[in-house]
Amino acid sequence: MAVEPMDLHAALAQYRASVRDRDPLDATQIEFINLGPLRDRYGARWPQVRERIFDVCDAFVKRRLAPGDLAVRAATGFLVLPGPGRTETAAAFTARIERELQAFFLGVEHLQSLQVQARHTPLPAACLLDALGSSAMEEAAQAHEAAAAPDEPAPPVLPDFELYFEPVWTAASGFVALHAAEPAGVSSLGAGLMRGHALAPSAGGAAMRMELDRRVLMAAARAWREGRGGAPGVLAAPVHYETLAQLKCRLPYLASFSALEEAERKAVMALIRASPVDAPYTRLTEVCRSAKALFPRVIVEIDLMKVKLDRFVDARADVFFFTAPGPAPFSAPALEAISRLSERAARLGARTAMGGCCDAAQLAAALDAGVHYISGPLTGEPARRARPPYQLDLTATAPGPQAQGRQAS
Amino acid sequence: MSQENGDLLRVVYLSTSLISRSPGAFRAEMASILEACARRNPRLGVTGVLIYERGRFVQLLEGPAEAVDALLDDIETDVRHGLFKILWRTRASRRLFENWSMAFMDAADAPALPDAATPWERASPVQLAARLAFAGKHLSVLSVPVSPASPAVNTADRPGSAYA
Incomplete structure (x- = not known):
């Protein structure tokens, strides 16, 4: 879970308990999700937009954490502490999240919509990718393309390749x-x-x-x-x-x-x-x-x-x-x-x-x-x-x- | 249909999807719809649920009347919607939905809906609300909380709590 400051001590205590039986190397693998590129992109406006960006990132990160994982806000990113049940390495885990975050935020179009149209709205940018990549969307898209529609002209076909x-x-x-x-x-x-x-x-x-x-x-x-x-x-x-x-x-x-x-x-x-x-x-x-x-x-x-x-x-x-x-x-x-x-x-x-x-x-x-x-x-x-x-x-x-x-x- | 007195307008409409069946069109148009709804609706203080079910859209929208009516005007003239029909329109004092969400009801792994045999067009307001609340709660692939700064938000009810 990504935690607010007030919950930080309790969450860290819980995390320490969860990794108590692990060997020292595993237990200390901590990785950092770096939002530096976003800070660079916003320049002087970063202090004004930082909280909103972090709110979006917080929701994004939270959805990717499993029980036992912990993410803590830091100055320009998140510290990620993978739980004992995670099989992929901490580096791979955080790199995956970081890359997906940047995919959203580094698009000028999306940044503009965040700034101009959603000043007070915690846009679920990350959730959009989840929804569009969901199995429900996949099944609906396949069913839609396969459905016969006798009164419609035949749609163009993408050939096998x-x-x-x-x-x-x-x-x-x-x-x-x-x-x-x-x-x-x-x-x-x-x-x-x-x-x-x-x-x-x-x-x-x-x-x-x-x-x-x-x-x-x-x-x-x-x-x-x-x-x-x-x-x-x-x-x-x-x-x-x-x-x-x-x-x-x-x-x-x-x-x-x-x-x-x-x-x-x-x-x-x-x-x-x-x-x-x-x-x-x-x-x-x-x-x-x-x-x-x-x-x-x-x-x-x-x-x-x-x-x-x-x-x-x-x-x-x-x-x-x-x-x-x-x-x-x-x-x-x-x-x-x-x-x-x-x-x-x-x-x-x-x-x-x-x-x-x-x-x-x-x-x-x-x-x-x-x-x-x-x-x-x-x-x-x-x-x-x-x-x-x-x-x-x-x-x-x-x-x-x-x-x-x-x-x- | 029952009428409530209140500051909010609640509308449920049914429309037929006119999205092209050519490869990629569905994904692209749904991405466009989801992005626009997720960005726009919470800012306007509009909550509800959009359902896609086997070539049809059903959406419940609730919020300030002016905002809801403006959205309905846009949707009715949207080339992706056909056979647009209002199923339920009422004033309300409290929201059924705290969020705006989107759900698919024809996905293979979706649990059976309560009262699924009744066509949308013949469902009573209570049936509509129950069915939509169920979809928003159990089948949602995207849920966007309404902005705290948006107008006329009453979050006294939990999402779908009246019917789920």
Whole structure:
């Protein structure tokens, strides 16, 4: 239970009694849920909103505590004392709660609604995720989609798909430890084999893309779980920009994380696709931070020649991913764009990745411009299973940077 | 239907869900509805329970008359609601619900409702109140306390205590 100051001594006494028979190491594992990022976000307004934020967090934390667990308010967070019956580690337990808390609070849209519209209302932000991730919601949603409605036009159908995993090579290590997942299936509209978000008929709108993203996330986590015996490295799951940009799609998508195991959450990265070139700074920040709150890493797909990187200055993206700008030799503007991207991404603390790499000349140009990750035909075709991490020596076949520079000039 | 004298307005309506059956639409629209209700209703001092049952919405709203009527106007014109019908409208001096909550009644694991055989449309006010209180108490997936600063809140009754 999360406790008020007046109950603190009694709760601590009760907790001490509950862990009396445990060995000293177990009995002293205390973890801290850090709300520092929220304090930073609010800046000078933090003293005014602190109590309300804590009230919401208190309710959130309380719902996740089992009998015997204890959470105590501290200056910028909660001290969590896991009870003797909890099987997961204190660190894993608190990390899970912290990540879920940040998923809510770091969305600009949600913060605004808290500030402007609910000044005196203890909004049940955390409870919304619980409700949307509940089994009752799951059953109702499935029943709703399955119900026959003879007087309605047939709704668009999300076709079955299989996941393919494209190997991503890391220049620094020479290893392939990351695979990018992509769904592929046969469209119900008779359009043949479709990949990615093209699987979701446009008539279904953002909600249908969200549903595809949910199912892909679940399938990627399942694939990782099934391959865990072979240490499959990490996976990147695609998620459409609109899934994270629209609150009504973001909430169900984030709620689906409740079905994932802790280890699965750590092993799946977000690959945000289809970000509009003209998306505003606030929306890009909100989208990336929403993903960042639950995914360990966030990769953002960009248009190399059109991206406005200054709009990502507070997004905390980890990797900017672009597609190779045509066959080698790259044009001078393209080479300049790659170098500029690498430099500016580095200033943001991010890395760069190039997809669609076909040959050694493209590879050399990319490496010369500072690209960190490479994928495409050169690194291997997408496969039904993600292999355990393996070494791949691409540099042995690539011409030197100077040779590539001559080709481009 | 019995009429009470009081400062609160209590309304129960029934509507048909017009949410698209395409994949993802239900989750997205329910997220939108829940987020809006959870944010708005307590601030307005409106409590009650929203039930989704096999393609239909039933909601009890109670609070200041102006706020409840404004919400009803919004709901009646909401494209997600069709065949909107008021089942019970009355003045009340005390609330049946201290919170606003949401419940699913077609979930497989939901306990059987009292008097489940009676259609909503033919249920008496007492049956409606009992059924809604039961759902709010036992089937709720989300419960939002009304704001202490909101108008005309009378928390003398516990949620659903009159009928549960």
